[in-house]
Amino acid sequence: MNILIADSGATKCEWCLLSNGKKRKSIETQGISPYFLDAAGIGQVISRELLPVMKKVEIDQVFYYGTGCANPDNRKIVQKALREAFPGAGLHVTHDLMGAALALCGSSKGISCILGTGSNSCYFDGRKIVKNSPGLGFILGDEGSGAYLGKKVVQYYLYNTLDEELRYKFDAKYATGSKEILENVYKQPLPNRYLASFTLFLVENRGHYMIENIIEDGLNDFFFNHLCKYRESWKLPIHFVGGVAYGFRDVVRELCQTYEFELGSILQKPMDGLIKYHQ
Structure with a gap:
């Protein structure tokens, strides 16, 4: 029995092949978001980046956990691409939040x-997602995400809020300007991924008060707007997964203490938990 597990965010997608319960391969491709890619575009990613590594392994089951797949129309887009790539395989497509819940x-x-390129949260009762704070995407929501934090960095730069030291570092690192930034945000594909790329500037400049303010304020917006809406937040452990949660886990811990939440686990990515679940 060959099982293919996929965990996809907007930036990258991790695939893991299990053969008779044992991990056989792990492959990383670009992220797959049905908000930005149609079935043909997703199929191109799979055929170009995944299938050549699979070496014609016959897949029996595909378990796909992906961003945007809570939407039935988006789920159909992903299913169509997977059906063409893996004809005859059983397909199970659901959203990345369910994957995170099972892994955590x-x-x-x-x-x-x-807390990755985007953000989301839910109350999981051990079998299913019971409550989900609405995810509004990177334009209206995604508080605490890489896109949200990166947008703050760009705002500080374009509004000339960065002090002289940080502005010098920003210019040296990115060699860009308002025209190029606005072009990438408003006219180029995958603007959320572009904005999220600026979180690296936060990572590299930890300790500066402006940087710490951006991180703390951005993550606090997630706690206030989402976690505080669950009554269960004060009764059950709160778990986190994603590059932002893991990279700024010290701030996540401090905010849990401030809000008197019980902190559970903080994982960089959910695949290890998903492997255990499907084994």
Whole structure:
């Protein structure tokens, strides 16, 4: 029995092949978001970046956990691409939040949070997602995400809020300007991924008060607007997964203490938990 597990965000997608319960291969491709890619575009990613590495392995089951797949129309887009790539395989397509919940909580109750390129959260009762704070995407929401934090960095730069030291570092690192930034945000594809790329500037300049303010304010917006809406947040452990949560886990811990939440686990990515679940 060959099982293919996929965990996809907007920036990257991790694929893992299990053969008779044992991990055989792990492959990383570009992210797959049905908000930005149609079935043909997703098919191109799979055929170009995944299938050549698979070496014609016959897949029996595909379990796909992906961003945007809570939307039924988006789910159909992904299913169509997977059906063409893996004819005859059983397809199970659901959203990345369910993947995170299974990886973080297993069969236990808890609050599951994603803080990566985008952000999301839910109350998981050990079997299903019972409550989900609305995800509004990177333009209206995604508080605490890489796109949200990166947008703050860009705002500070374009509004000339960065002090002289940080502005010098920004110019030296990116060699860009307002025209190029606005072009990438408003006219080029995958603007959320572009904005999220500026979180690296935050990572590289930790300790500066402006940088710490951006990180703390951005993550606090996630806590206030989402976690505080769950009554269960004060009763159950709160788990986090994603590059932002893991990279700024010290701030996540401090905010949990401030809000008197019980912090559960903080994982960089959910695949290890998903492997255990499907084994």
